Amino acid sequence: MAGIVSYGGYVPRYRIRTREIAEMWGEDADAMEGGLRVESKSVPDEDEDTATISVEAARTAFENAPVEGDALGAVYVGSESHPYAVKPTATIVAASVGATPLMTAADLEFACKAGTAGVQAALGLVEAGRIDYGLAIGADVSQGAPGDALEYSAAAGGAAFVIGDEGVVAEIEDTTSYTSDTPDFWRREGERYPQHGERFTGKPAYFKHTEGASKALMERLGTSPDDYDYAVFHQPNGKFPVRVAQSLGFDEEQYETGLLSPKIGNTYSGASPLGLVATLDEAETGDRIFFASFGSGAGSDAFSFSVKDGIDERRTGLKETFEDVEYIDYAQYAKHKGKIRRD
Amino acid sequence: MTAPRFWRKINQRYRLVGTECRTCDTAFFPPRDLCPECRRESDIAEKAFSGEGEVVTKTVVHDAISDYDAETPYTLAVVELDEGARITAQVVEGDGEVDVGDRVEACFRRVRDEGEEGIVQYGTKFERV
Known part of the structure; x- marks a missing residue:
């Protein structure tokens, strides 16, 4: 696979x-x-x-x-x-x-x-x-x-x-996405800085899409948060990923390894992928990782990973x-x- | 520098691709088509350098040409690559702290901008390891 x-x-x-x-x-x-x-x-x-x-x-x-x-x-x-x-x-x-x-x-x-x-x-x-x-x-x-x-x-x-x-x-067991036309954050052509919908970026955007993709993936795979050793979510700040992890039923032990935003901020397209890198650096063979990105506009891609032999030779520190x-x-x-x- | 002139040497700029003479085991950067020692006995082949090396000498630039004056002070060094060739390049971070003998490795950075509207010229700089 x-x-x-x-x-x-x-x-x-x-x-x-x-x-x-x-x-x-x-x-x-x-x-x-x-x-x-x-x-x-x-x-x-x-x-x-x-x-x-x-x-x-x-x-x-x-x-x-x-x-x-x-x-x-x-x-x-x-x-x-x-x-x-x-x-x-x-x-x-x-x-x-x-x-x-x-x-x-x-x-x-x-x-x-x-x-x-x-x-x-x-x-x-x-x-x-x-x-x-x-x-x-x-x-x-x-x-x-x-x-x-x-x-x-x-x-x-x-x-x-x-x-x-x-x-x-890290085998990709499955992936699913949840997407809708939600204008919570944007930058028009030629503009220097993006605009955002303040609180509108939260509930109808980040939470709805991240939870939508995450629940759909777990339902399709027949898994629950207990089946995973780690969980990584998009991290626009240090608050949203913790809140979405908890609302889905993940605990701190599962999400703390991949939570980098309190120290490095929101690296946008790099944010959840860097959380995955930090998690893969620590995960062991046989571990399962739950992962969901989020992009304003808006959508979320959820993945279920299964860590395989050879991970030790790939670690990046x-x-x-x-x-x-x-x-x-x-x-x-x-x-x-x-x-x-x-x- | 025009876009075609930059483009022509992208492999050298991005990946430190030079040449080596297989007859006498000498590496060249920038690449040579003929070995000055072996001459007609030259056996020249393409060689990608590892990007690791040592600072041979350095200086700190405080008064630069206009394209680089926003970056001053910056460190410029001659780096001897482990394979043997020497290259003059910028050493990023810790301006003035780089010393002769320091181990460095190649990193990928913006080297020059053709203004706000022109191409961005990427290439190799070095950082301490």
Whole structure:
């Protein structure tokens, strides 16, 4: 059965504290930190973007992969912050891992769930026998307008998964999606920062879709939360994933490993995929992982994974990279994010 | 740099693809089509470098040309790759803290932007390990 052959994640090493942003805008730092349950968020270096983060994640995935880049038949990069409006990020990634030219590639966009849409597309091609291996990436250098609620969590990071049916270390038992036209968050063409529907992003968007996909998948598989060792959900802050996990019947022991947002913020298309990377780094053979992404607009892709032999050889040590970080102040952050115009 | 000129060397810029002379086991980056030692005995083949190496010398740039002045101060170093060739490149993070003899590895970064409207030129920089 097809699934994840190898994987990798990348989070830039700079961090800004929620407290620093709150103080900049005269907000109550304790209230912001407590309300979002985000202590700090990752910030890209000035020369990092979605393409460079995707490449670093992909290269990490190939460090331990049983195959080389030229085995790829498809490369999909999901993001809402592709460096170009027209010109694929996926070709940059494909060239950087030596996958070109006999392959297909495309960029995907579905707010925070474009990366898992890529996993499903690659899985379909592998299961149909059209390709041997596919690479699916979710990565973002997300934007939040200065002073907007999004600025407290919009972070940078990404994860890459090599999908195939040989050498699989996390079998995809099944996947299902729950999608509707729900305008809870958007960015119009040419606009610099996204807009959102405040509280509308919660109940009718995040919770309805995540719960919808999760319940449908468990019903189809005949499983319940007790059948899983780990659970990973999209994490726009530190509060939503905990609340949705609990409402579905998962407990802290199951979701704490993959909950990264309190330290790195919301890495958008990279958020739930990075949670999966952190979980795969710790899961043992025979463990089962429940996973659900969420993308505004809105939809959720749920997956059930079964961890196989060989996982030990694929581990990446993602969380160890979180120990070597550099905290920056708001002025440096503004420079890193290109919020200061010099001309 | 025009888009075609950048594109022509994408394999060198993205993946450090150089060449080696199989006659005398010497690696070249940027790639050479002829070994200056072996000359007509050259047996040149493509070689992808590992990206790991050591800082041979370095300097910190405080006053850069306009394309890079937002990044100052930044560290520029000559890195000797483990396979033998030397490459001049930027070392990211910890400006001024990089020392001669430090182990470094290649990372993928934006190297230059052709303004807001032009192409983004990606390539290889180094980071300490």
